[in-house]
Amino acid sequence: MERIYFNNCLTSKPAPEVIEAMLPYLTDKFQLPENFVISGGIINADLANFRKIIADSMSAEPSEIHFTTGGTSANNLAIKGFISENANQGTHLIVSVIDYPDLLTNAAFFEKSGFDVTYLDTDEEGYVNPEELREAIQDDTILFMTTMANHTVGTLQPLKEYRKILDEANHKIAMHVDACEAYGRYPLDVNDLGIDIMSISAHKIHGPKGVGAMYVRKGIKIGPTKHGINRLDEFETGGISTAAIAGFAKAVELIFSNFDQYFQHIKDLQKHLLDKIESTISHTLLNGPRGDKRVPHNMNISFDYIEGEAIIMMLDMVGISAATGSACASKGLKANYVMMALGRNHEQSHSSIKFTLSRYNTKDEIDYTVEKLAEIVRNLRRLSPLYKEEN
Amino acid sequence: MQYSQKVLDHFMKPHNVGKLENPDVEATEGSPACGDQVTIYMNVNEKTHKIEEITFQSYGCASNIATGSIITDLAKGKTLEEAKKISWKEAAEALDGLPPVKMHCSVLAVDTLQKAIKNYEISHGLAEKESFSKQTIINELKKILYPKVGESIVTLKMVKYVGFEDGVAIIDVDIPKFDEHRDNVADEIKEHLEKYPEIKDVKVTM
Structure with a gap:
């Protein structure tokens, strides 16, 4: 049996079609975009096509898409770029305590530089209440940052409600969304959700590592924070692998050509995994919400009396x-x-x-996993001084 | 650094597992909050003072389970005096080494064994309960490892000051501000010292 992979939040296996799509850019089409020469022009046209594929997947304009060297780079270019350009409008930022480390470390960086940061709390399901956002808004608030689907427990945040509250403020407040966990796994329309700036990543959706994108809504001002030569993008200066971009576009094309089917497949697997664990293993605790409030690929469960590293090593x-x-x-x-x-x-x-599940996982893999997991939990509990044998 | 094959073998098939029925002595160290806890059960021959039976239970990661297994292997059949000499370095070596960040598991296993021996000696009139002093604090600090290198913070000369006055222990540790293990070292110091009834408060400065 091949290895069963449930760590798609960390990274995912590139689709075979993705590797194939990358190859020409590692061989014949090795050039960078250039004007007035045929080879450069071909690359220019290819890149325009890739940009359009990404833009279409989220109902954005191609000019609003900037390729980056990954999700973290996109978050940094977005947050630092927005603040550098808009700090004259105010110095208050809002983020939540459960956001992705990229957002929290950037918030801490600006706090140290003299910015005022409000850290919103969460409820026990990982939901950040929009009313708390309303209360946190100040006259000098310029940016609200949020993670669309929580990276640990999969909670989907109410972006539309946030947008409504931000629009009700007496001045303009931008919303930056880290969508690396949600993009390609949950429907995402930047206009419908009212997103101003956003980061996405390729390697979590069966694309290659080392590439991502930043979405910047037309009219939102972003300043350059990574200074250097403009090869492919004015914000992500220097080189970006054109092969990686080609692979990214292919990964996106593959997902969105069959989105509803994949979405339902993963959702069914998620339900099956949870049902099976809860009916087979005692003393478990679901972390994060049940049902539709959760992104379909994430399942997070605690197993009382035993420790997680031992469990994942035995798995x-x-x-x-x-x-x-x-x-x-x-x-x-x-x-x-x-x-x-x-x-x-x-x-x-x-x-x-x-x-964390992907479209490549199957029901059989889940059945086998829960069977093994039940054995492992039983063995580790037998070893644990905290566990009292049930009669 | 990866685990050695020996660690994996002891983790997957630990020796001397479980609880003894009516043991002569038992001891527990660590806490579930910190992610590792070990309990050791022993039967000791009253005349020869040999450890005749020894088992353990563990709540913890792979290296916690493996060190519980190896420490009970090492102590079995030894006299109490011989078993007292088992060091955490020796236990780690018997497992063909541990990653530095996991070395504290070996300290915890040895510490539990030493506590079981001490409990036995006290209950059988072989030793007296040690009186609490500043040295007790220093001895506890010696058991705290700097995870990056797997060596004691005392040996590494990271402890700059130890004070104890009116039930308050004050420990000053030299650790860089952006060190990822800063919080962990502070938590470990508190965990080790707060178990003493003589200590009402622990202040860690860095």
Whole structure:
């Protein structure tokens, strides 16, 4: 049996068609875009086509899409670029305590530089209440940052409601959305949701690593923060792999040509995984919301009395990849900050396992995984001083 | 750094697992909040003071389980005096090494064994309960490792000051501001010291 991969939030396997689409740009079409010469012109036309594919997937204009070297780069160019251009309008930023590290570390950077930052709280399902956003808005607020689908527990934030509240303020406030986790997995229309700036990434949706994109709504001012030569993009200066962009566009094309079918398939798998775990294994706790408030590919469950790194290592030994929120598996030996913000205790964070699904997963893989998981949980609980055998 | 094959073997098939029925002594160290806890159960021959039976239970990661397994292997059949000499470095070596960030698991396993031995000695009149002093604090700090290199913060000379007055322990540690292990070291110091009833408050400055 091939390895079963449930770590698609970390990164995903590039689709074979993606690799094929990249190859010409690593061989014959190695040039960079140039004017007035035939070879450069061909690359120019190809890039315009790729940009259009990405733009169409979110109902944006091609001119609003900027290729970047990844999701984190897109977040940095967007946040720093927006603030550098708009700081004369105000110095107050809003973010939430459970946002993606890119947003939180940027917020901390600006806070250290003298900006005022409000960190919105979350409820126990990872939902950031729009009314809290309303209360946090000040006369000098210029930017609200949010993560469309939470990277740990998959909670979908109410972007439309946020937009409405921002529009009701007495001045203009921009909304930056980290959509790296949601894009390609959940319907996303930048106009419908009222997004001003957004980051997306290729490698989470079966595209290549090292490429992403920043969406900037027409009329929103972004300043350059990465200075250098403009090869492909005025914000992401220097080179960006044209092969990676070609692969990204192919990955997007593949998803959006069959979006509804993939969406339903992953949603069905998610439900099957949760039903199967809850009916097979006792003393479990679902982290994040149930049903439609959750992005379909994410499942996060805590298993009482045992520790997550031991669980994922035992799963790994039987050919299954998953992730954990345990401090033992983190670089800084710290409990997962999202889990703690949700009000979970340390044990619940240490015992949390995150499965992130993709269109390549099957029902059989889930059946096999839960069967193995039940054995592992039983064995580790037998070993645990915290577990009292049930009669 | 990856785990050695020996760590994986002990993790997948740990030795001496479970709870002894009516053990002569048991000891628990660590806490679930910190992600690792070990309990050791022992039966000791009253005449020879040999550890005849020893088992463990573990709540923790792969290296926590593996070190519980190896430490019980190492202590089995040894006299209490011999078992006292087992160090965390020796336990880690017996597993063909541990990643630096996981070395604290070995310290926890050895610490639990030493506590079980001490409990046995006290309950059998072989030793007296140690009185609490500043040295007790220093001895506890020696058990705290800097995760980046897997060596004690005392050995690494990171502890700049130890004070104890009116039930308040004040520990000053030299650790860079942006060190990712800063919070972890502070939490470990608190966890190690707060278990002493003599200590009412722990202040860690960095």
